[in-house]
Amino acid sequence: MTDKELEEIGDKIVRVLKTIYDPEIPVDIYELGLIYDVFVSEENDAKILMTLTSPNCPVAESLPRDVEEKVKSLKEINDCEVEITFDPTWTQEMMSEEAKLELGML
Numbered sequence: 001m002t003d004k005e006l007e008e009i010g011d012k013i014v015r016v017l018k019t020i021y022d023p024e025i026p027v028d029i030y031e032l033g034l035i036y037d038v039f040v041s042e043e044n045d046a047k048i049l050m051t052l053t054s055p056n057c058p059v060a061e062s063l064p065r066d067v068e069e070k071v072k073s074l075k076e077i078n079d080c081e082v083e084i085t086f087d088p089t090w091t092q093e094m095m096s097e098e099a100k101l102e103l104g105m106l
Contacts, residue, residue, distance in 0.1 A: 001042060009040050009076045013048075016070045017104050023059055027102050029067070033094030036085065046080040051090045060084075 017030040017038075027033060031098070037049040048067055052060055064082040071080040092105070100106045 001044075006040055007073075009044070010038055012074055012076065013038050013040070013046060013071055014075060017048075017067065019065055020063070020070060022053060022063075025053070025103065027095070027099040029063070031102075032090075033096065033097040033099070034090060040077075044052045044076055044078045046077050048080065048082045049085060050082060051085055051088075053090055055086060 017035055018028045020029050020035070021027065021040065022029055022032055025032060032041060032053070034052065035050050036046065039047040039049075043045075048071065050064070050067065052063065057063070064084055067082050068080045071077055092100075095103075095105075
């Protein structure tokens with residue numbers, strides 16, 4: 001797989017991630033800064049390293065499953081694994097300018 005093909009798959013994954021919203025905040029999980037990294041293997045398996053706004057997040061169980069299912073729905077992806085980490089801990093500084101604007105923080 002070429003770098004360009006990998007980049008295109010990465011862009012598609014990001015577009016999918018931007019359709020998933022934190023239920024408590026009207027901003028998608030990508031713009032919130034909850035996605036730390038996206039890996040795609042040579043076998044077209046994706047691994048998403050992400051966090052939650054807090055360890056007690058009410059969607060701690062369902063949000064990672066939503067991410068896995070939506071990323072797996074891409075025809076280029078065979079499988080998807082989501083790993084949750086709290087290192088580093090999420091802070092409001094991790095949000096994009098767009099997210100901060102949306103939430104009236106700018």
